[in-house]
Amino acid sequence: MPDLFSATLSATPLIVSPLPCNDFLTEKIGKDLPVPIPRPALPVALTAFGAILVAAAVGAADPADTPRTMEALGERLFSDVNISANRTQSCASCHDPNFAFSDPRGMASPGDDGVSLGDRNAPTASYAALTPAFHQNADGAWIGGQFLDGRAATLADQAGGPPLNPIEMGMPDKASVVARLAEDPVYLEAFPALFGAGILNDPEAGYAAMTEAIAAFEATELFAPFDSKYDRFLRGEVELTRDEELGRLLFFSQQFTNCNQCHQLSRSQIDPRETFTDYAYHNIGTPENVALREMNAVPLGTIDDGLLANPAVDDPAQRGKFRTPTLRNVAVTGPYMHNGVFQDLRTVVLFYNIYNTRSEARLINPETGTPFGPAPVPETISMEELTHGPALEDERIDALVAFLKTLTDARYEYLLEE
Numbered sequence: 311m312p313d314l315f316s317a318t319l320s321a322t323p324l325i326v327s328p329l330p331c332n333d334f335l336t337e338k339i340g341k342d343l344p345v346p347i348p349r350p351a352l353p354v355a356l357t358a359f360g361a362i363l364v365a366a367a368v369g370a371a372d373p374a375d376t377p378r379t380m381e382a383l384g385e386r387l388f389s390d391v392n393i394s395a396n397r398t399q400s401c402a403s404c405h406d407p408n409f410a411f412s413d414p415r416g417m418a419s420p421g422d423d424g425v426s427l428g429d430r431n432a433p434t435a436s437y438a439a440l441t442p443a444f445h446q447n448a449d450g451a452w453i454g455g456q457f458l459d460g461r462a463a464t465l466a467d468q469a470g471g472p473p474l475n476p477i478e479m480g481m482p483d484k485a486s487v488v489a490r491l492a493e494d495p496v497y498l499e500a501f502p503a504l505f506g507a508g509i510l511n512d513p514e515a516g517y518a519a520m521t522e523a524i525a526a527f528e529a530t531e532l533f534a535p536f537d538s539k540y541d542r543f544l545r546g547e548v549e550l551t552r553d554e555e556l557g558r559l560l561f562f563s564q565q566f567t568n569c570n571q572c573h574q575l576s577r578s579q580i581d582p583r584e585t586f587t588d589y590a591y592h593n594i595g596t597p598e599n600v601a602l603r604e605m606n607a608v609p610l611g612t613i614d615d616g617l618l619a620n621p622a623v624d625d626p627a628q629r630g631k632f633r634t635p636t637l638r639n640v641a642v643t644g645p646y647m648h649n650g651v652f653q654d655l656r657t658v659v660l661f662y663n664i665y666n667t668r669s670e671a672r673l674i675n676p677e678t679g680t681p682f683g684p685a686p687v688p689e690t691i692s693m694e695e696l697t698h699g700p701a702l703e704d705e706r707i708d709a710l711v712a713f714l715k716t717l718t719d720a721r722y723e724y725l726l727e728e
């Protein structure tokens with residue numbers, strides 16, 4: 311038993327501070343889905359960022375809004391509703407730059423038709439550029455890839471999906487998307503300048519150029535600033551509160567929790583580029599989201615195959631596994647899990663605790679008042695990892711939540727106070 315660690319833990323007074331109420335999360339989870347919320351064409355954060363890029367790159371003779379770099383072009387495309395069938399939806403509609411590139415509107419995102427509702431929660435696109443391409447490691451385990459089942463190998467592959475997805479942006483084919491691009495004088499200038507003359511006359515090449523530009527934008531520092539309180543703590547700029555520090559110790563402990571078995575990438579516990587995911591696939595037994603399925607008309611009991619839904623995978627042992635998500639910005643990107651079944655971060659931690667608790671009362675989901683639902687694919691659950699460690703008392707649960715909140719990028723910290 312690592313004495314130093316347990317000494318630190320027991321020496322830390324377990325003060326239970328009342329958990330700051332997470333009402334902002336509950337409030338921003340639209341009860342009125344699927345009504346689309348109109349959004350500004352260019353969110354503030356993006357406009358400011360674009361201004362910097364454009365100012366840096368544009369010569370005096372150019373119109374101020376013509377992007378001259380892949381990143382700046384990608385930024386414009388990311389917020390462009392014209393690449394959706396009814397011109398109502400852009401990437402930013404479901405990956406809102408003001409909410410860490412996730413969708414604050416609810417468990418699932420309404421599509422461009424205003425009606426269609428998917429079966430998965432829009433994950434944050436922040437830090438997504440750091441996800442490795444989909445591959446198998448030396449042990450044969452699947453790692454990385456974009457989408458929760460890794461079915462797009464890279465960010466550029468991913469960006470090609472939504473415009474043609476009938477329940478997302480709903481365009482019929484690549485040619486019609488590229489034709490939309492060619493309607494815009496800014497693109498008519500920017501695309502040939504960056505990709506060569508005639509690029510928008512070629513649907514395949516033009517579409518690929520669009521996805522490359524979007525991926526370049528998603529790889530900018532705006533998406534991965536590493537400036538959360540946790541990062542500032544690692545750099546010695548701020549101190550953590552007692553609760554946050556206890557949460558940090560618990561999170562990285564080999565003994566008191568299991569979190570870092572899946573949510574730690576680096577061997578070092580103080581790696582400044584930690585993204586809090588092993589990028590591997592696990593089944594943690596996330597229950598069905600009954601409320602979502604009542605709204606989106608997916609029949610109850612339908613199983614999301616997760617990794618097995620990836621066309622590259624045909625091994626039934628992968629059924630029901632999802633790529634471990636990053637925990638960066640997690641406090642401001644609820645609801646949680648692939649299906650958005652939990653609204654509150656504390657409920658997520660209580661959910662993990664069902665694998666270790668012996669208390670009946672602890673099997674109750676506080677959001678529904680009934681027991682956490684059964685695992686849809688019980689046979690592939692990562693039971694060994696999940697049952698590692700003791701049951702968690704309230705103060706430890708609160709501490710873990712406090713720690714998770716420190717992973718919020720500086721520009722979203724104000725959301726924690728709402």
Ligand code: HEC
Binds near residue numbers: 420465
């Ligand atoms: C209608 C809402 C919607 C729109 C529009 C949309 N997305 Fe998504 N996005 C989602 C959902 C839902 C997922 C998860 C889907 C899945 O795993 O099957 C996702 C997944 C992603 C991911 C993968 C993140 C990860 O960790 O695996 C990225 C990156 C992303 N979207 C970027 C984009 C870009 C770029 C666009 C515009 C070209 C876009 N999205 C348009 C809803 C949307």
Ligand code: HEC
Binds near residue numbers: 658
């Ligand atoms: C066996 C691997 C594993 C372990 C152990 C584990 N997680 Fe996870 N975690 C996952 C996977 C996989 C998901 C996504 C599941 C899904 O979407 O259904 C997830 C989801 C989450 C989410 C929701 C993220 C989001 O954006 O929706 C949070 C928060 C979280 N885990 C925190 C923790 C904490 C805290 C611990 C320790 C108490 C922990 N996890 C232990 C693999 C794990």
